[in-house]
Amino acid sequence: MRKGLRKRNLVGYGFIAPALIFYAVFFGFPVVFSLLVSTRRWNMLVPFEEARFYGFRHFEYLLKNELFMRALLNTCLYAIITVFVTISLSLIFATLINKSKFSVLWRFLYFTPIVTPPVAIGTIWNYLYKPNNGVFNHILGSVGIDPVYWLTDPNTVLFAVMITAIWGGIGSSMLIFTAGIQNIPQAYYDAAKIDGAGPFRQFWNITIPMLKPTILFLTATGMIGAWQVFDLPFIMGKNAPAKSIMTVSGYVYESAFQSMRMGRASAGAFILFIVIFIVTIFILRAFRKGGMSGYED
Amino acid sequence: MKKVFLVILIVAMIFSISAMAKTHLVWSVHWTDFQVDGVKDEDGNLVTKGIQQYVDEYMALNPEIEIEIQSVPFDEYLKKILISHTAGQVSDIYGLYSLWGVQLVESGILDNVPAEVEKLVSENCVEAAYNGSMIDGKLRGIPMEIDNYALLYNKDILAESGFENPPKTWQEMAEMASKMTKRSEDGTVDRYGFAFLSGWDSAVVHPYLSLLYSLGGNMFNEDFTECTLDSPEALEALKEELVLFKNGATDPAASVYGFASGKAAMIIMAPWYETSLRISFKDEYENKVGVAPFPYLKTPMTAGYTWFLGVDRASNHKKEAWEFLKWLTFDKMENGASRLGELMALNIAAIPPMKFDIEAYPDELDDLYTSVFVNELKNTISEPNVAQGQEIKTILMREIVEAWHGQKSPEEALRIAKEEIDEILEEFYF
Numbered sequence: 001m002r003k004g005l006r007k008r009n010l011v012g013y014g015f016i017a018p019a020l021i022f023y024a025v026f027f028g029f030p031v032v033f034s035l036l037v038s039t040r041r042w043n044m045l046v047p048f049e050e051a052r053f054y055g056f057r058h059f060e061y062l063l064k065n066e067l068f069m070r071a072l073l074n075t076c077l078y079a080i081i082t083v084f085v086t087i088s089l090s091l092i093f094a095t096l097i098n099k100s101k102f103s104v105l106w107r108f109l110y111f112t113p114i115v116t117p118p119v120a121i122g123t124i125w126n127y128l129y130k131p132n133n134g135v136f137n138h139i140l141g142s143v144g145i146d147p148v149y150w151l152t153d154p155n156t157v158l159f160a161v162m163i164t165a166i167w168g169g170i171g172s173s174m175l176i177f178t179a180g181i182q183n184i185p186q187a188y189y190d191a192a193k194i195d196g197a198g199p200f201r202q203f204w205n206i207t208i209p210m211l212k213p214t215i216l217f218l219t220a221t222g223m224i225g226a227w228q229v230f231d232l233p234f235i236m237g238k239n240a241p242a243k244s245i246m247t248v249s250g251y252v253y254e255s256a257f258q259s260m261r262m263g264r265a266s267a268g269a270f271i272l273f274i275v276i277f278i279v280t281i282f283i284l285r286a287f288r289k290g291g292m293s294g295y296e297d
Numbered sequence: 298m299k300k301v302f303l304v305i306l307i308v309a310m311i312f313s314i315s316a317m318a319k320t321h322l323v324w325s326v327h328w329t330d331f332q333v334d335g336v337k338d339e340d341g342n343l344v345t346k347g348i349q350q351y352v353d354e355y356m357a358l359n360p361e362i363e364i365e366i367q368s369v370p371f372d373e374y375l376k377k378i379l380i381s382h383t384a385g386q387v388s389d390i391y392g393l394y395s396l397w398g399v400q401l402v403e404s405g406i407l408d409n410v411p412a413e414v415e416k417l418v419s420e421n422c423v424e425a426a427y428n429g430s431m432i433d434g435k436l437r438g439i440p441m442e443i444d445n446y447a448l449l450y451n452k453d454i455l456a457e458s459g460f461e462n463p464p465k466t467w468q469e470m471a472e473m474a475s476k477m478t479k480r481s482e483d484g485t486v487d488r489y490g491f492a493f494l495s496g497w498d499s500a501v502v503h504p505y506l507s508l509l510y511s512l513g514g515n516m517f518n519e520d521f522t523e524c525t526l527d528s529p530e531a532l533e534a535l536k537e538e539l540v541l542f543k544n545g546a547t548d549p550a551a552s553v554y555g556f557a558s559g560k561a562a563m564i565i566m567a568p569w570y571e572t573s574l575r576i577s578f579k580d581e582y583e584n585k586v587g588v589a590p591f592p593y594l595k596t597p598m599t600a601g602y603t604w605f606l607g608v609d610r611a612s613n614h615k616k617e618a619w620e621f622l623k624w625l626t627f628d629k630m631e632n633g634a635s636r637l638g639e640l641m642a643l644n645i646a647a648i649p650p651m652k653f654d655i656e657a658y659p660d661e662l663d664d665l666y667t668s669v670f671v672n673e674l675k676n677t678i679s680e681p682n683v684a685q686g687q688e689i690k691t692i693l694m695r696e697i698v699e700a701w702h703g704q705k706s707p708e709e710a711l712r713i714a715k716e717e718i719d720e721i722l723e724e725f726y727f
Contacts, residue, residue, distance in 0.1 A: 044379040045404035132485035147485045152550040238496030257376040259688035
């Protein structure tokens with residue numbers, strides 16, 4: 001009996017072995033290696049074995065460094081605001097579009113930014129934000145508001161990039177919400193209508209609770225992606241003071257490939273990993289009651 | 298008997314194949330398509346040679362050598378060197394920005410320059426380029442390009458604003474730039490009198506260094522143990538830059554690239570920008586583009602930087618690599634110029650660092666654009682080859698930009714830059 005069980009277990013392990021090996025090679029090893037690199041002073045030009053041991057001084061440096069701490073704050077603001085606004089707007093749009101006449105056309109239009117490379121998006125929005133002939137300042141000017149130096153003013157650059165990111169992110173979230181909304185049984189809405197619930201009450205009491213697993217999924221994946229943001233701030237924020245637009249990934253990139261400080265870059269990446277890990281755990285816990293039970297059912 | 302014959306045949310074949318195998322050299326460059334493949338007309342005919350044509354010429358002369366050019370954009374170039382070293386895929390030859398040189402030398406990446414090559418360089422090279430290729434008092438490669446800075450101005454805008462001549466001093470320039478700035482009704486700038494470019498380290502740091510040098514200041518003490526950005530000269534240089542922001546001549550949204558579209562009346566630029574301007578202004582180029590020496594504060598001075606050719610110490614073909622470089626940079630053609638000199642003068646539009654190359658192209662290097670840069674070589678100080686040069690340059694750029702934005706006073710910006718830079722120097726020079 002025991003022998004049979006052991007054999008069965010072995011077969012089971014055999015089946016999951018490819019996934020485990022893949023996980024170990026492409027996730028486990030880089031994480032362990034990056035932790036190891038973070039304890040060395042290494043410029044990639046000498047063999048890693050020759051790199052000087054540096055203890056946890058890179059971590060100490062980063063946690064005292066004003067630019068890195070600002071990068072953490074900027075990334076945190078970026079992640080919270082873009083994810084919250086993107087999910088809220090895409091939920092509203094998905095609800096509105098779901099029953100509209102040209103829902104397929106609307107979905108197509110909202111989805112278009114997803115297939116556009118971030119570099120192209122960043123470049124186009126750079127033009128829209130131009131101080132003297134950009135579309136946004138033209139609109140502001142037409143209602144008597146003074147022009148804004150969107151991408152160079154340290155007070156506006158991060159928000160300008162967030163607006164672009166939200167615009168670019170609505171499409172995919174909306175598509176997922178649409179699929180979720182279409183899975184909510186019509187009977188719930190019919191019953192609510194009989195009880196006298198208006199469209200807002202139906203949205204608040206039926207649509208949102210039923211979409212909690214979807215919201216959980218989008219929040220968790222959105223947060224993970226947003227904390228790693230690199231492309232749009234890199235493309236759009238070049239002319240602004242670094243402290244107003246630097247993100248953790250940008251800092252890591254610069255440390256590694258401009259300053260040739262792989263140890264510091266790895267320490268930064270490891271801090272980012274820990275932050276994302278904590279945020280994800282927090283989100284999963286916060287949603288456990290509604291969201292996780294939705295999955296568990 | 299048959300078996301013995303077969304073995305002999307196989308051994309002979311192995312020997313003859315290995316004898317036929319060519320020496321393969323890999324050369325990493327940061328040049329773009331036309332600089333590598335040459336400039337071609339609409340029918341695909343070669344108008345100006347690129348580096349590939351010279352390499353082909355060398356390979357024809359030396360059939361046992363095969364040279365592969367790997368072209369990587371400037372922004373990715375350092376990354377390519379780092380990653381290829383980690384991966385064990387080193388190039389044999391590099392064209393290197395001297396600012397990166399210290400790290401490469403300290404990590405043992407660069408081969409020592411052979412004595413005969415060193416002698417040729419010291420005899421023929423202009424001083425600024427020679428100094429730019431020196432690291433820790435030793436020549437680390439063959440200078441291939443020297444760049445310095447001058448003032449570019451739009452002749453039409455100057456004339457329209459009532460100015461007959463370009464400014465000579467920084468103060469004159471600031472005054473003129475303020476008058477040349479045009480604003481629209483809503484207060485936005487239609488045309489800047491002067492433009493920097495805040496996101497590009499060279500466009501921020503090099504004009505600042507030029508001003509600092511013009512005041513007789515320096516960024517470091519002689520042995521790189523201290524950053525001297527707390528000197529009165531360093532502060533004055535930054536304050537003089539800020540005059541342009543205060544008098545409305547420029548703002549942080551301005552860009553040097555606005556010059557080509559008439560959005561900026563004056564900019565500080567390097568010689569390699571000529572080709573882009575010729576393309577942008579087309580037939581109007583000579584009527585509109587003017588070049589003048591860098592507007593100085595106390596004495597005429599400008600910052601410069603160097604690119605040099607080096608050989609990787611890990612290369613299996615160092616001798617062949619140096620032979621090729623020697624041919625490229627010192628073997629003279631009929632007009633007395635080297636191939637590299639011809640490439641710089643005719644294709645890349647940079648100043649070749651060898652004196653004989655400069656003399657061989659009077660038409661190209663003594664034209665309205667490049668002649669000013671060539672004349673200013675005597676007033677050019679190469680940016681210092683200091684450890685972590687790129688990191689230091691980025692720190693200084695950030696603090697200058699903070700001051701431009703009014704986020705920090707010039708005193709505070711320079712104090713923070715000095716503190717951070719001193720920390721780096723302490724790591725490498727103590």
